[in-house]
Amino acid sequence: MEFSSSSAEFDGPDSQSHLPSVVEPKLRALLGNRSTVTDLNQEFAHTARGWLDLAHEAAYADDLDRALACATHGLASAGTNPDVKLGLYRLLSSVHHKLEDETGMHNAIQQRTKLLRSLGQTHQAEMEDQLGSILFAEADGFAATVLQGVAEQERSLDSIDTVLTDVLIGLAVHQMSQMRADEALASIDEAVALQRRRAEAGYRLSAGSLANTEMFLAHLKFMNEEVDDADELSQAILDSGCNRAVRAAMWMMQAVIAHHRNDMKQAATFGMRALELYARLQIRPGAASAASLVASVARRAEKHQLSVLAWRVAVDQAEQGEVEETSGLVAALGHQLLDAGEVTEAEEVLSGLVTRERLNGNHHVLAHALIDLGNAVCRQERYQDAVKHWRDSIDAFLKVDRVREAARTSLAAGMKLAETKDDEVYAQAEELLRQAVEMGKASEDPIVETQGLRELAKLLCEQTKPEGLELYDQAITLASNDDVRYVAADLTRLKARAYAIFGKTNKAVATALTAADMFEDEAELAMGHCCELLAGKFLIEKHKWVEAITLFSTIADAEGIKSQLRKAALLGLAAALRGQGDETEAQRVSRQAERIRIDAPLDPEYDFIAEAFFED
Numbered sequence: 001m002e003f004s005s006s007s008a009e010f011d012g013p014d015s016q017s018h019l020p021s022v023v024e025p026k027l028r029a030l031l032g033n034r035s036t037v038t039d040l041n042q043e044f045a046h047t048a049r050g051w052l053d054l055a056h057e058a059a060y061a062d063d064l065d066r067a068l069a070c071a072t073h074g075l076a077s078a079g080t081n082p083d084v085k086l087g088l089y090r091l092l093s094s095v096h097h098k099l100e101d102e103t104g105m106h107n108a109i110q111q112r113t114k115l116l117r118s119l120g121q122t123h124q125a126e127m128e129d130q131l132g133s134i135l136f137a138e139a140d141g142f143a144a145t146v147l148q149g150v151a152e153q154e155r156s157l158d159s160i161d162t163v164l165t166d167v168l169i170g171l172a173v174h175q176m177s178q179m180r181a182d183e184a185l186a187s188i189d190e191a192v193a194l195q196r197r198r199a200e201a202g203y204r205l206s207a208g209s210l211a212n213t214e215m216f217l218a219h220l221k222f223m224n225e226e227v228d229d230a231d232e233l234s235q236a237i238l239d240s241g242c243n244r245a246v247r248a249a250m251w252m253m254q255a256v257i258a259h260h261r262n263d264m265k266q267a268a269t270f271g272m273r274a275l276e277l278y279a280r281l282q283i284r285p286g287a288a289s290a291a292s293l294v295a296s297v298a299r300r301a302e303k304h305q306l307s308v309l310a311w312r313v314a315v316d317q318a319e320q321g322e323v324e325e326t327s328g329l330v331a332a333l334g335h336q337l338l339d340a341g342e343v344t345e346a347e348e349v350l351s352g353l354v355t356r357e358r359l360n361g362n363h364h365v366l367a368h369a370l371i372d373l374g375n376a377v378c379r380q381e382r383y384q385d386a387v388k389h390w391r392d393s394i395d396a397f398l399k400v401d402r403v404r405e406a407a408r409t410s411l412a413a414g415m416k417l418a419e420t421k422d423d424e425v426y427a428q429a430e431e432l433l434r435q436a437v438e439m440g441k442a443s444e445d446p447i448v449e450t451q452g453l454r455e456l457a458k459l460l461c462e463q464t465k466p467e468g469l470e471l472y473d474q475a476i477t478l479a480s481n482d483d484v485r486y487v488a489a490d491l492t493r494l495k496a497r498a499y500a501i502f503g504k505t506n507k508a509v510a511t512a513l514t515a516a517d518m519f520e521d522e523a524e525l526a527m528g529h530c531c532e533l534l535a536g537k538f539l540i541e542k543h544k545w546v547e548a549i550t551l552f553s554t555i556a557d558a559e560g561i562k563s564q565l566r567k568a569a570l571l572g573l574a575a576a577l578r579g580q581g582d583e584t585e586a587q588r589v590s591r592q593a594e595r596i597r598i599d600a601p602l603d604p605e606y607d608f609i610a611e612a613f614f615e616d
Contacts, residue, residue: 018264018265018301019264019265019268019297019298019301019303019306020265020268020269020272022272023268023272023294023298023306023310024306024309026272026276027291027294027306027309027310027312027313028309030275030276030279030291030313030316030317031309031312031313031316040057040058040061040063040066040281040282041066041069045070045073045074047077048074048075048077048079048080048081048084048085048088049074049084049207050074051070051071051073051074051077051088052070052071052074052084052087052088052091052207052208053208053243053244054070055067055068055070055071055074055088055091056091056208056243056245056246057243057244057245057281057283058070059091059094059095060245060281060283060286061245061281061282061283061284062321063282064095064098064099067091067095068092068095068096071088071091071092071095074088075088081207082115082119082204083204083205083206083207084207085115086112086115086116086204086205086206086207087206087207087208087209089108089109089111089112089115090108090112090136090206090209092104092108093105093108093109093112093133093136094136096108097133097136097137105132105133106132109128109129109132109133110129112128113125113126113128113129116128116204119204120161121161121203121204122161123157123159123161123162123163124161124162124163127150127154127162127163128163128166131146131150131163131167134146134147134170135163135166135167135170136166136170138173138174138177139170139171139173139174140174141174143170143174144170144171144174147167147170147171147174148171150163150167151164151167151168151171154167160194160197160198160201160203161203162194164191164194165191165194165195165198165213168187168188168190168191168194169187169188169191169213169216171184171187172184172185172187172188172191172216172220175187176220181220181223181224182224184220185217185220185221185223185224185226188213188216188217188220189217191213192210192213192214192217195209195210195213196210208242208243208246211237211240211242211243211246212246214233214236214237215234215237215242215246215249215250215253217233218230218233218234218237218250218253219253221233222253222256222257222260227257227260227261230253230257231254231257234250234253234254234257235250235254237250238250238251238254244277244280244281245281245283247277248273248274248277248278248281248283248286248290249274249286251270251271251273251274251277252270252271252274252278252286252289252290252293254266254270255267255268255269255270255271255273255274255290255293256293258270259271259293259296259297264297264300264301267293267297268294268297268298271290271293271294271297272290272294274286274290275287275290275291275294275313278290278317279317282320282321283321284317284318284320284321284322284323285318285321285323285325287313287314287317287321288314288315288317288318288321288323288325288326288329289314291310291311291313291314291317292310292311292314292329292332294310294313295307295308295310295311295314295332295336298310299336299339304336304339304340304341305340307336307339307340308333308336308337308340308342311329311332311333311336312333314329314332314333315329315330315333327353327356327357327360327362327365327369328365330349330352330353330369331350331353331365331368331369331372333349334346334349334350334353334369334372334373334376335372337349338372338375338376338379343376343379343380344376344380346372346376347373347376347377347380350369350372350373350376351373353365353369354366354369354370354373357369363396363397363399363400364396364397364400364402366393366396367393367394367396367397367400367402367405367409368393370389370390370392370393370396371389371390371393371409371412373389374386374387374388374389374390374393374413375416377389378416378417378420381420383417383420383422383424383425383428384425386413386416386417387413387417387425387428387432390409390410390413390432391413393409394406394409394410394413394435397409403439403442403443404439404443404445404448406439407436407439407440407442407443407445407448407452408436408448410432410433410435410436410439410452411432411433411436411440411448411451411452411455413432414429414430414431414432414433414435414436414452414455414456414459415429415433415455417429417432418433418455418458418459426459426463429459430456430459430460433452433455433456433459434452434456436448436452437449437452437453437456440452446478446481446482449478450475450478450479450487450491453471453472453474453475453478454472454475454491454494456468456471457469457471457472457475457494457495457498458494458498461498461501461502462501464501464502466502468498469495469498469499469502472491472494472495472498473495475491476488476491476492476495479491484522485518485521485522486519486522486524488518489515489518489519489522489524489527490515490527492511492514492515492518493512493515493527493531493534495511496508496509496511496512496514496515496531496534496535496538497534499511500538500541505538505539505541505542505544508535508538509535509538509539509547512531512532512534512535512538513531513532513535515528515531516528516529516530516531516532516535519531525560525561526561526562526565529555529558529561529562529565529569530565532551532554532555533552533555533565533568533569533572535551536548536551536552536555536569536572536576537572539551539576540572540575540576540579543579545576545577545579545580546580548572548573548575548576548579549573549576549577549580552569552570552572552573552576553573555569555572556569556570556573563596563597563598564598566596567593567596567598570589570590570592570593570596571590571593573589574586574587574589574590574593577589
């Protein structure tokens with residue numbers, strides 16, 4: 001059973017999604033073949049180098065016993081060359097260290113340094129003897145300080161009989177753990193350059209070590225936005241004959257780069273290659289990650305059912321490997337089921353996740369799962385259940401001091417309940433929105449506070465509660481603190497509509513015109529004209545024909561007005577003229593409006609103004 005990386009497998013794109021047509025059957029095969037997983041203990045190599053590759057692949061899969069067995073077979077093979085032996089001893093020392101077998105680790109180190117001395121690389125051997133496990137164990141702060149000192153010492157010797165390469169790799173791993181990707185890139189760049197110089201000078205390197213370091217370098221280049229270099233290097237590694245674990249990582253790198261470049265077909269192609277190879281090697285974290293990327297690609301292509309299938313594979317792979325991120329993947333599956341409209345199944349998946357995370361005390365994952373669980377039951381019009389889940393989510397966020405996330409959850413929940421237009425849940429929508437405003441204030445999040453005030457004001461005004469008008473004033477005052485007054489202008493527009501709900505036409509008109517001036521001050525002429533049209537609409541509704549005629553005439557003659565808005569102004573003018581009894585002039589203006597050619601509809605942000613407002 002061999003893995004094929006032939007590009008021919010991925011010919012024939014799906015005509016609708018432009019994703020490879022084989023993605024779906026390959027994903028289904030991965031789900032369906034769980035009972036027929038390859039027994040990797042049955043794999044056999046014919047050379048010591050082959051056993052080294054199998055050992056590395058087992059170590060990547062965290063199957064340490066199998067890694068030891070493969071490395072032992074490699075050392076027992078006839079004619080094992082020094083490069084392979086160096087790689088086998090390094091792998092043995094690292095695996096024994098992970099197994100906390102100090103005797104086995106020291107024995108492997110001694111065998112490796114003995115071999116280095118026989119090869120004439122005496123300084124490297126002495127330093128490896130001195131440093132021991134610090135060269136391959138993940139460095140903590142103390143170890144990183146030691147490695148930094150050794151690096152400076154080794155550089156000062158200006159020799160290629162050195163341990164500097166391994167020291168730099170250890171430093172880079174520590175730098176990455178401290179989120180210092182730029183420093184890690186510099187360290188690995190130096191390490192790769194030194195490895196290449198040593199190889200050219202005839203020094204013996206551990207077999208496969210250069211490809212492993214270059215793999216690290218490719219990842220760091222991508223993280224540091226050197227995308228083209230990462231692409232070129234990962235392709236070169238794939239062409240170099242590396243082991244399957246490295247190949248899977250580089251196919252994943254190619255998939256991530258294609259996704260970054262918005263090439264979804266290539267991202268799916270390379271992602272599936274990585275996924276299949278990771279799954280075959282039983283490297284479960286890698287397989288789960290690759291399946292997640294394929295799911296993301298499918299979602300971007302609006303293939304929601306395919307995305308659900310890929311998330312199922314991701315969860316399945318993570319569960320088989322007991323991957324730490326399994327809960328997050330289950331949450332992503334539940335979210336994607338919602339996007340696919342599978343609300344009942346989403347509820348089932350998310351309910352199970354919520355139960356597990358409550359027991360585990362993982363409040364952050366629990367909070368996000370509860371949000372989606374609330375959305376699932378809300379879509380089934382079970383609003384009381386939804387409110388309970390959302391309130392539980394807010395409590396979970398607060399338990400881990402995520403006040404801003406709690407505030408945004410309260411805001412979104414209140415808005416969603418308000419959208420139902422269900423009088424029975426208005427009180428709870430109001431309570432959640434008030435809570436969001438207070439939390440936004442407490443966490444110094446003016447965006448949430450302003451939006452909460454806006455939504456609460458809108459909700460109250462729709463119920464003709466005068467407090468809503470006061471809340472609009474508070475929101476406008478808060479938004480006016482921003483250098484950009486667009487939000488304040490839009491809130492003023494909404495307040496104008498609220499005045500109209502209360503029957504305060506004069507205030508509605510005046511406020512709409514104030515909003516128009518505010519928009520025009522921000523060079524938002526179209527929004528300004530829309531607000532003037534809104535004022536005219538209020539005048540027509542109250543049969544204030546003379547004022548409406550004046551206003552619509554002014555708007556229609558405005559310099560630089562969009563053709564769609566000029567047509568709306570002329571239709572408004574015709575309606576006002578007709579209301580005043582001047583039918584002849586109304587028909588003339590209507591014909592003038594009809595002659596205006598509209599090449600494109602208005603942008604969505606102007607949808608609060610429509611020609612239909614001014615038709616009979």
